[in-house]
Amino acid sequence: MRFQPALDKIPVYEAGKPIELVVREYGISPEKVIKLASNENPYGASPKVENAIREAVYKMPLYPDDSYRNLKEALAKTHGVDAKNVIQGNGSDQIFDFATRSVLNPGDKILQNGKTFSMYSIYAGQCGAETISVDSVLHNLDLFLDSYKKNSPKIIFICTPCNPIGDALNKDDLFSFLEKISPETMVVVDAAYMEFGKTRDPKKEVQASELISKFPNVLYTNTFSKIYGLGGMRIGYGIGNEELIRAFYKLRAPFNVSQLSQLAATVALEDRKFVDDYLRSNLKELLRYEEFARTKGLSYFESYTNFITIELDKARLTSTQLFETLLKEGIILRNLKSYGLNAIRITIGKPEQNDIVLDRLEKLL
Template identity: 60%
Template sequence: MIPFQPILDSLKSYEAGKPIELVVREFGIKPEDVIKLGSNENPFGCAPEVVEIVCNAATKMSLYPDDSYLDLKNALAQKFEVTPDRIIPGNGSDQVLDFACRSVLTPGDSILINRITFAMYKIYALQCGANVHSTESVPHDLNAFLDLTKAVKPKIVFLCTPSNPAGDALSKNEVYEFLNQISPDTLVVIDAAYMEFGSKKDPKKFIPAKEITDLYPNVFYTGTFSKAYGLGGMRIGYGIGNSELIGNLYKMRPPFSVTNLSAFAATEALKQQKYVNDYLENNLQQMKRYEKFAADNSIEFIDSYANFITLFVRKHGKTSSEICQSLLRQGIILRDLKSYELNAIRITIGTPQQNDRVLFALNKELN
């Protein structure tokens, strides 16, 4: 019998959203008839120019990438107005989150997270032998965070803003006031995977990576190309911090952690800001349709600053699992939040045509 780490007995695997292929196999639905709005992907995909770049570079897939990723880091440095030595790319932003945990945490240390938040914070911390403490509320409550930092003295605090899977967002002023009151020895991770959506809806929610990492050397800011840029399948993200922090995180990084095609795609995607802005505008306008549907049907929802909306269905006589399963049989993939102990569904904001179909199915299901 192989002696696995004892922590693995109680550790749960990350639960990813259902893929289209699984729905096709289970229910015999044609792939073109399946709508996937359960994983917060860009429903329009990436810009055509990005597809062209990747296709043209396909012959390079037999070669290892340039491990300096200088072109990508220069493009990110220009976007965020920092120097390249303050940027670390990763195989998705979750990889650089893993680097942060492994570089700071030792067995017996603690982290602090929100009650409802990205599951990988907890998984990475437990893998390091750390203790996980969380607040009680669904939206982020920074007063509760402050109280708990005094009690548990965490090595890392994770703030996901805008939040996944709830959709709430902290304002810049709230975050800065929080940072002014905690120990500079505590690493604070600002997970900004949905920052493009939050700042589009409300500029007060925008947290500038350069400013916050200049002012607070204990802040690590992370972002991704999976959401606004439509590169979820390329698995590419990044982290920004002061040069000392990034230098230490690099010691945790395996060689060639980002594929060359992913780096090419991300570098080109940064040039296609009009395409991204058009998507963000669609997201804002289509979000209003779900908000109106919720209001018309007395459904509680969280004011969302991301590319999805969370609807609580507890008053409608059906569980979130029943609703999601019913729509799944119709070829509509949503995210059941039962695993977060919420009777709620999370719906990625799709194209206008996709949303037509989802809203029609939801209305039939709930009424």
């Protein structure tokens, strides 16, 4: 069988190890496994969401309302936009898929940061497009602009705050950059960690309403997998001008978000106290990891997310050695070797989880 030649160059996305695999491989009880690898909410979802799902289980045999009116109106209210500016996705990944397929042809280019979410280049590769990466670990908008002028990409992906590094751009710097970009170039602002970023520093906050009103070529994306604890429900969304969203709907399959996922997301938006409590806990515990790294003389990236990336160039263990050692003990972190970094990424867990992880890091490093 002959497949598309473009597939030869596309890597398979490598997700964090699931708890079930660690249980099978190492014989560890599931309740003793600490998974801090995939930037999930350690507190899970709001109890209000859990109650709503239990009450709506009877709807599982039914197709969802394909207009997704309740969810889109709730998102529109949250972000101060119109429902016609919103599109729902099976995770925000699907919105990136819509973006690439809507404008890319074989031979086109996308522009992204040197270290960033790998699905941008994977979706671009599926369209036969080339990925240009800025030669920088942290977002450097001057380098972005130089590369933009040189390569004329069809899409620019900016992840702020950024996965897997944790850095974030100031809103004013981002807007100044966008003013220099042609309205014919799509810019995707991946804001999956925006709530965490603005909690640590309000200058990092980028509001979807202001963004799309000033820049019709910009798409704002976000997800319910992080702040709302709905990673297993696979739901995200995009916000953009009406013309952009209308084009995406031509690529969308019917019923692309499940009945219960739509309900979970809509209810999650209503429980602000749950979100705020998590944000306070996350920042407090994040600062503990930063203090640990400073005490040990380890380099780390100041994080505006729910994770921290610590470099191990000055440690006695490599990231792979540390990752594998902890894995055998039932502690799952993220090894960033595949990103070309001798570093580990640690999702910020509950205080009791962090106590255990920090104690083990203290002894191993």
